[in-house]
Amino acid sequence: MQNHYTVLIIDDCLEDRNTYCRYLQKDDECNYQFLEQEYGKDGLEACKQVQPDIILLDYMLPDINGLEFIQELQSCCKDTSPPIIMLTGEGSEKIAVQAMKYGVEDYLVKANTTAKILRLTVRNVIEKKNLQQKLEVSKRRFFTSVENMFDCFGIYVCIRDDNGRITGFHREYLNAAAWENELIGLEEHGSQEEEELFKEYCQVIETGKSFLKEVLCFSNHNNQQVLSKAYDVSISKLENGFVATWRDITKRKISEQALQESQHLIQRIADTTPDILYLFDLEEQRNIYINRQVQQRLGYSPLLIKKMGADLFKNLVHPDDFQRLKNHLKKFASIKDGEILPFEYRIRDIQNQWHWFSSRDTVFTRSSDGKPQQLLGVVREITAQKQSEEALRESEARFRYIYESNMLGIMFWKTNGKVIDANARFLEIIGYSREDLQAGLIRWDEFTPPEWKEVDREAIEQIKNNRVCHPFEKEYIRKDGSRVPIVLGACLLENSINTGVSFVIDITERKRIEKERAQLLISEREAREQAEAANLAKDDFVAMVSHDLRSPLNAILGWSQILRSSSKDEAIKNRGAEIIERNAKAQDALIQDLLDISRIIRGRLQLQMIPVKLESILNNAIDSAYPVAIAKNIHLESEVDSNINNMLGDAKRLQQVVDNLLSNAVKFTPESGHIKVNLRKIENNAQIKVIDTGSGISKELLPLIFERFHQGSNIETKQQGLGLGLAIARHLVELHNGKITAESRGEGKGTTFTVILPLQ
Structure with missing residues (x-):
């Protein structure tokens, strides 16, 4: 629900007035009605007629400035003057200070005032005004209420010496009752009771912690302390002082003392018995008296038992025993004086625990017509006895249940x-x-x-x-x-x-589970070892990526600096350009491998399937590897069956597979080695073999070469690369429904890679 407010805008600039209206109209919480004036005098006249909720005032007006407007407004409106927000074109700390002294609620610079700032400022000023009005109403109601109180009420302010120490309290406000019965202890010196109260008042001021207490004043009468005055006092801190309420309870305390003395002897007798002693009124169905043993047994004070009145049995007696107890009480209508009736029942203690009791009741007084009026009873707890009997029955029942179940x-x-x-x-x-x-x-x-x-x-x-x-x-x-x-x-x-x-x-089943658990522990240990190996492989891969991506980059950066300083040497230029190009391509290949393996892991590697001639793919791969093989004096031999039909596949990805296998063969084959590439048809499949006389693969490493990040364990023979090529090749072959395998008789004995691709 929106609140409705009237805003008076006094500004000689129409554009600024329109801006303020537009800003405030967008407030979702408030609905504003706008009055606009260009001159200060007109604005004063509007205030007298309309009583706006808030004024937006421009400092520089054609006839008077903002401060003069405020003075005249306060003169004519006095306490009803609406809150003002002053706006100015240029911020001035001096003007802002003066405006605040004149009572302006806030000060805004037009250039810095956004819609949000204006809405929040206007809303905060209006809310502040509303709260001040509510506070004033509450204050008037408060003082009206305390004047009509029967209790004494006063507000006191500290009197301090030059060192700030409290020496007394000044009466700032007292209601009518307080003038007739003044609070004591307001000065540092006085009677013992007054000095103690003065210290407690000071403690409230220093700590802020309130107190409520009875103040008893005694006089000496025949060498005995006699109560002369009693107060019920409540003190709370209020700024540099305290607020107090008190009442004279002298008569009540004297009556209570007399009653206590008369009851003390009877109470001592009743409290010496180990059982609960009580007096019960049959007509009113409530306890008239009960001794303190009830609190030791059940946790209820005698006073609380009395306050329960006629609800005592309904509140405390077990539901299963309630009707039996009512029947028990009816029996007293027919018994003789001195006759005792026993009864056993359960009562709930203050912790909601049930206790068994055995009572012995007799008629204590009768009414004028001879009917029993009050019962005198003694109650002894028998919970332990009942629990023993119940435990024995439950134990026998449990054993019988276990035996027969x-x-x-x-x-x-x-x-x-x-x-x-x-x-x-x-x-x-x-x-x-x-x-x-x-x-x-x-x-x-x-x-x-x-x-x-x-x-x-x-x-x-x-x-x-x-x-x-x-x-x-x-x-x-x-x-x-x-x-x-x-x-x-x-x-x-x-x-x-x-x-x-x-x-x-x-425990046959438990033994079986233990055996299975032992097997699971072995499996878990093996899985953990595999996970640790995988984590180690990842760490190695991170180190490898850092090294292999940085190596070509270092070459590129190094030759870039050489070319910049040797720009006239054509031979150095050509060599530098060649090295930069070669390392850039190497880095591009590494990045491409990383992208491919990322697509493979996420399952996003897609194939562009078209008819592919495998003979062309092998010839392209041989042409690419030939220069490097010749440079290493490697004999590169091929045997290709040109009659193999086209297959449906992704030519680019199949070329990537063969290029990888052949480049690996050249890379890991030493000088004067031998590499042979075969393509032949076997049934409905095409078989590609790359056979080299290179460094070979150990039998431990052979099962891992198609895994990601595995390249070899011999640091001296490790080649540049991330160890992703064979993993990518395996995935690409499998996407073509094919299979790739590797064979090696061991390190230094060459390697044979075989790719099987379906032709249909």
């Missing part, structure tokens, strides 16, 4: 080896029947394997010494001769020295 095997035995009873689960574990058990054919010492006899003897010895043995693992021989792994725990029955019970759990 067949969740685990249970057998009763004699130390001589005889099994005297067992549940169905135990018989299932050992493979015997109930008839076998009843015939006395089951003995625990007979279905224990020989290698576990010693463990059984140690368990029996432990049971004799401690009446219990800790669970341990062993095996049983089933009736069919098979073995079953188990966990067994045993103990002697209560009051017996040769009869016990054992709990038996079949």
Whole structure:
């Protein structure tokens, strides 16, 4: 919901006025109505007639300046003067200071005022005005309220000496009640009570922490301290002073003291009994009195019990016992004086825990017509007794449930080896029947394997010494001769020295899982080792990329500097240009490999499939490799079947594969070596072989050469490159539904790469 405000714009520039209107009309939170004036006098007249919510005032007006306008506005409007934002064409710190002294809410320079700044400034000034108005109304209401208070209310300001120390308090405001009953302790010196209060007032000023307390003043009467005055005082810090509320509670405190003294003797007697003592009103259905033992037992103070009134039973008595208690109370209508009725029930303590109690109640007083009016009762807690009884029942029920549920095997035995009873689960574990058990054919010492006899003897010895043995693992021989792994725990029955019970759990499944887990741990360790190897390969790759990309760049930069300083030497120019071109191409090839492998990893490498003649691709690759082979005196031989039909493929990518294989052969073949390239048809496939007499590949490295970033382990023979070429070649061949393999008899024994591509 938008708020509606009237804005008076006083500015002799029409363009500026239109700008302000346009800026403010875009405010989503406020709806503005605009009044516009060019002259200051007209603006004053408009203020008298309309009462705008805010004024946008130009400092330089044709008739008067902004400061003169403010003076006249304050003179004629006084307290109703609207807030002003002054705008000026050029910022002046002096004018800004003067404007603020005259009461301007904000000062803006036109050139720096954006739509957002103007909207925020106008909105903040209006909100500030609204808050000030609300504060003034609240202040008037506050002082009107405190004047009508029955309690005393006062505002006090600190009196300090030259060192800033508080020496007293000045009365700034007192309501009518406070003038009649002045607060004490306002001066540094006085009675002991007054001096203590003065220090506490000072503490409130210094710390800002309020206090609420009863102030008791005593006088000496016959060598005894007698209460003469009592106050209930609340003090809170207020700026350089404090605000106080207080009331005279002298009469109430004197009455309370008299009542306390009269009750003290009775209370001491009641509190000495270890049980809960209470007096209950049957007509009002509430406790008239209860001793302090209720707080020790249940956590409720006697006062809180009294405050519960008729809701006492509904709040505290267990729902299952509530109706029984009501029936119990009805019985007192027919009993005689001195007759005692017992009752057991549950009550909830302050922590929401239930306690069992046993009460003994009798009639204490009767009404004029002889009906029982009040009951006197004594309550003793019996929670521990009830818990013991319930625990025994639950224990028996749990054991019976476990025994009959067949969740685990249970057998009763004699130390001589005889099994005297067992549940169905135990018989299932050992493979015997109930008839076998009843015939006395089951003995625990007979279905224990020989290698576990010693463990059984140690368990029996432990049971004799401690009446219990800790669970341990062993095996049983089933009736069919098979073995079953188990966990067994045993103990002697209560009051017996040769009869016990054992709990038996079949752990066949757990053993199987442990075996599987061990295998998984081995697999996980192998996977971790592979991951660590992959991380190491990545680190090597980063180092390799840094080196291989920097090497041609260093050559390019170096020859660029040489050419710049030797521009007249034509031979150096030609050589430098050749080296720069060669290294740029090398760097381009490295980058292209990185782009290809990135596309492969992301699955974005696309093929442009057209009919391709493999003979042309091999001839192109041989032509490209021939100069380098001749330079190394390598014999390059080819054997190409020209009758092979065209295949459907990406000519550029297939050329990339063959170029890579042939360039690798030239690169890794030493001088005077031999390279042979074959292309032949095998059934419906084309086979390309590149055979060299180069450095070969070790059997450890051979399975890894088509992986990314693997180039070889011999640093002395490592060639320039990222080790991506063969990985790219494998992926390109597989995209053509082909296969690439490598063979080598070992290092120094050459390598053969074979590519199989389908022709259909």
